[in-house]
Structure formats: structure tokens, C-alpha cells
Amino acid sequence: MKLKLGEFAGPLDLLLFLIRQEQANIFDIPIAKITDEYVKYIRLMKSLDIAVAADFLVMAATLIEIKSKMLLPRDPSEQEEEAMDDPRKELVDRLLEYEKFKAAAGMLHEKTTVEQAVFQRGKIESDDSNAEINASVFDIITVFQKILLRHRDEIKMEIAREEISLSDMIKTLKRRIFEETELNILAFFEEMHSKRELVTAFIAVLEIVRTESVKLIQKKTFGEIILKAVTNGTGN
Secondary structure, three states, X not given: OOOEHHHOOOHHHHHHHXXXXXXXXXXXXXXXXXXXXXXXXXXXXXXXXXXXXXHHHHHHHHXXXXXXXXXXXXXXXXXXXXXXXXXXXXXXXXXXXXXXXXXXXXXXXXXXXXXOOOOOOOOOXXXXXXXXXXXXXXXXXXXXXXXXXXXXXXXXXXXXXXXXXXHHHHHHHHHHHHHHOEEEHHHHHHOOOOHHHHHHHHHHHHHHHHHOOEEEEEOOOOOOEEEEEOOOOOOO
């Protein structure tokens, strides 16, 4: 089974996710760090046999180009005004425009406060209320990557065992979610015994979010990711 990430999110969503994760100012993007992290995510998605749309690769090339321009020394012959041009400006404008439309769309479906475009370094105020934050597919990939590295570091005895199929994994996941109402993604991934089983679980999570009445939430910013059954038409 080959999933298309474009069904869930696009390259600008990934960029905003990385900026938020870095707690960076969107007007002063740490382009070298963000580019490296972006490329890592692309490689991970390809290793999971996720079909990476062309626009993700175009964005990767754009980031690498911007990074190269910022690493190059300024040409002394350039006019002062030209020398002041920031190679990141066009990208920042695109991100701000995208955030504006994304926020507008979000307000039509959610009552929660739309995240602001500027993510300053420093202390982040935790949300002590019961408001839920919608998690993204990139949050799932981050958790998956942590578990995958943990599996790689563990030395296990290889035991021949029948691997669970994707359809069976989806059935198991669906039953768990609707029986327990909420299911912690990290805990679910940790139950897997092999890399193949872990990848199957990851794809099952993406598939069930896409096709079922299930949503991804976090109780607080950067908190644990929960799969929650949507019990009525209002999403509560």
C-alpha cells in the first residue's frame, strides 16, 4: 500500500511544523536547521514508501537554494539595497499567506484559537485548560521516528513469527479506539515487536485518520498525540 502525504498535508504545512518545533520566529527562519530537518523528513517518508508529491521535492530544492545563497559571501559590487535583500523573504511571504488562509479555513471548522504566525524562542505557555489542539501527520512521523530509533538500538532475539497484515492492524486499531475512546499513539507504537509491524501500525494510523471518524489531538502544545473517536457530528 502506497500512501500520498498530500492527502494529509503539503510542504508548507511541514515547514510551519518545523518552525513551530524549533520555536523560531517565522520572520527570521533558521534556514540551515530547517532545511536539514525538512530533508530528513522527506527521506523518512520515502523509506516508509509514502509517495512524496512533487511539490515537496520542489520545496526541498527551494530551501537548499536559499540556504546556499545565505552561506555565500555578499558581492561587494552589489548596490546597498540589493545587498540587503533577504533570500528568505519570498518564502516568508508564502508562509504568512498560507497561514492566513489556513487560519480562516480552521475557524470555519474549529472553535479553538488559531495559532499565531510568529513562534518566539523561549518559554511556551502551557495550556492548562481542557482545550484540544489538532495534531498533524508530521507529529505522528516524529513519534514514529523516535520509536524506530529505539527499535534500532535494541538488541533482540530474532524469532520467526507471523506478521500482522495491514487490514488486521486497521481492524485492531479501530477496535481499540472505539473501545477506549482515546488511544495514545506512542503507547500503541511501543506495543509493536518488529520494524515491519511498526511500519504497518504507522500506515494503519494514517489510513484510519483519513477514512474513519477519528481525529488526532494533543492536550497541550508539543504534548502526547492521541487518537480520539469522534462521537457525534460536532466532533466532540
